[in-house]
Amino acid sequence: TKIAVLISGRGSNMQALLDAAKDEDFPAEIVLVASNRPDAAGLAVAEAAGIATEVIDHRDYEGRAAFEEALDSTLKMYGPRIVCLAGFMRILTPWFTERWRDLLINIHPSLLPAFKGLHTHERALEAGVRIHGCTVHYVRPEMDDGPIIGQAAVPVLPGDTPDTLAARVLEAEHKLYPQCVALACSGKARVAGERVRLQVREF
Ligand code: GRF
Structure with missing residues (x-):
């Protein structure tokens, strides 16, 4: 199963997923690490591990809708089935969480x-x-719920x-x-x- 990991900072949970995915029995392959912050330390870690990275800087977009559309299109380019939030510090709107309903996972x-x-x-x-x-947990429109x-x-x-x-x-x-x-x-x-x-x- 292809997965994408969304981060905003340090990325230690992303690193844990990356380490787990080295085991060939692990049922997921990380195809993308994306961050809304260009300075997220986890991006360099992912790059060093040979994983594709993308930055979708929320400050480049007018409002959450435009940011989430860009995020959604970027994800679609890599075709993950499941998206994992790992210290991703942007609130996602119901538009995004419903689009990825039952396919979006968070750690709290x-x-x-x-x-x-x-x-x-x-x-x-x-x-x-x-x-x-x-x-x-699986993500629902309400924050930290699901x-x-x-x-x-x-x-x-x-x-x-x-x-x-x-x-x-x-x-x-x-x-x-x-x-x-x-x-x-x-x-x-x-x-x-x-x-x-x-x-x-x-x-
Ligand atoms: C973790 O404690 C996670 O549960 C929370 O933010 C922190 C992110 O840490 N949502 P890291 O970026 O995975 O190191």
Whole structure:
């Protein structure tokens, strides 16, 4: 299955997908890494790995509609079946998310539906939760919402700061995202209504 990865920054989740895809048993091939920011560090990493990269700079477009049309046409040129958001920091409109319905996957650094939006680690610490984590889900028009493919939990430890907690969650993200992308690409995580039906015994 051909996949594209959309980034805006560091791209460590993209790197995790890239590493996973080196295994010939991994059911996805990364055909494109695209960024809305020309300075995204992940672009150089992808290039060094020999993956095609594209920049669709949102500042070059008048409004979200024009930006998303450009993004959509770029994706179409590479023909991915599934598109993975990996630290992609632009809100997508329903036009785009419906066009890619059930084909667009996101990773979010919290156990959804808790802590949608930004600054999840600060907010988890403020809320005093003892378990935190990350979620991979199919994208719906509402932000950080949609059928859940998988989640990974990490403990919140005494003395944690947003940074130490973020690092622990990020490590879990790097394992979870490739696993979930593999499930989606192999057809073992299919959307049925507003839930994902998993065809695996254990996960
Ligand atoms: C990750 O924590 C991801 O869950 C969030 O943004 C961060 C991106 O990190 N949406 P990276 O660019 O993949 O390193």
